[in-house]
Amino acid sequence: MKVDEYMFLVGNGIVITNNMNNEFISNGCVVIDGNIIKEVGETDNIKNKYKDMEFIDVNGKIIMPGIINMHHHIYSAFARGLNINRVRNETFTDILKNIWWKIDKKLTLEDIKYSAYTTLIESIKNGVTTIFDHHASPMAIEGSLLEISNVANILGVRGCYCYEVSDRDGERILNEGIKENVSFIKYAKNKKDDMTKGIFGMHASFTLNQDSIISCVEAMEGVDAGYHIHVAEGIDDLYHSLNISGKRVVERLMDYGILGKKTLAIHCVHINEREIDILKHTNTNVINAPESNMNNAVGCAPVIKMIKKDMLVGIGTDGYTNDVFESIKVENIVNKNNLCDSNIGFLETKKMFFNNSTIASKYFNKEVGVLKENAYADIIIVDYNPMTPINKENYFSHILFGISGGVVDTTIINGQIVMKNRKILNIDEKLIYEKSREVAKKLWKRI
Secondary structure (H helix, E strand, O other), rough: OOOHHHHEEEEEEEEEEOOOOOOOEEEEEEEOOOOOOEEEEEEEHHHHOOOOOOEEEOOEEEEEEEEEEEEHHHHHHHHHOOOOOOOOOHHHHHHHHHHHHHHHHOOOOOHHHHHHHHHHHHHOOOOEEEEEEEOOOOOOOOOHHHHHHHHHHHHHOEEEEEEEEOOOOOOOHHHHHHHHHHHHHHHHOOOOOOOOOEEEEEHHHHHHHHHHHHHHHOOOOOOOOEEEEEEEHHHHHHHHHHHOOOOOOOHHHHHOOOOOOOOOEEEOOOOOOOHHHHHHHHOEEEEOOOOHHHOOOOOOOOHHHEEEEOOOOOOOOOOOOOOHHHHHHHHHHHHHHHHHOOHHHHHHHHHHHHHHHHHHHHOOOOOOOOOOOOEEEEEEEOOOOOOOOOOOHHHHHHHHHHOHHHHHEEEOOOOEEEEOOOOOOOHHHHHHHHHHHHHHHHHHOOO
């Protein structure tokens, strides 16, 4: 049966909608019609209205929108467990040179394929239904985004993909990256299922000279897509921009027309008040990755200031984890600690959680990350038995302090059940992981 012909109900659970009205239903039900949500309401009312429809009884579990990861690096998967003999890293650029740029140069299309399989499987198990990925494999660029998206299609994950263009491997590699971005954006636009999108990836200001940025912008003429770029993640990026242009990173990117409502500015750690105002004025989306920033010791982004200015600031994991719930927990405490103020963090993190839906929905034909009529049916069932009452006023406290990706029971994406009882359907997970370990071992020998 085709997805658009199948209707079923998911109910008898606590419904967290994440919609604009902050609706919370103690015993709620969601009507899934093909790949969209037809209705959300009280279980008894919905069952009476749709008497002949299949009913999935969640037995009091939480029904909530699928989680969105607004910035990921799927290619980094095989760094897990890798021991690299390295010198002491004095700067953020040292970390890139001594770890990540060593890894990405050795990646093959097979490595990319199994990095995608394992990362996306873990993501599904953590309740992630939509991923915005930022890819790098300078010696295996052509077809790399298609490799990732093909795996995502097999697993049923919604995603937006790009290749991070950079100067660091020479002009030929730079041009291949530009071509891969534009080709994939056009490929994704021709797909009718709205599961795959493309965006133009750029690594960062400090790895792109003037001519390279101009080449990227020229390649985007007539292409309706934004940019996905690291912005002032480490202070090295700021110093580089000041040295070559006399301008700060956000100012430099604005000069080339890179900012805008469909651009993802990742990190934005080392930005000042003027740059915040520029990002707000251009309606640029800012994505924070708190755990990654802490791990790389680059600092804490001024997300509190940005949210006070009503900017769209979301959350991604930057490859550090596949569990966005984990990053949400850290987002709350890192800002408290950074500003030495216990009064901030909670409401701002809740806003960022909501913003992920608003930002991601810009790239798809229907809303994602929200349970409401006509939104895409991306839904998770969470096996969480709260030790204290849960209601409209405090549900985010339960998300923050109680729920983790490990208690996600079922993941539904685009109206299809892709995980049930923590088992990924339609694939041999054990076989994929066995192959993944073989592929990773070969990669480690090449590094």
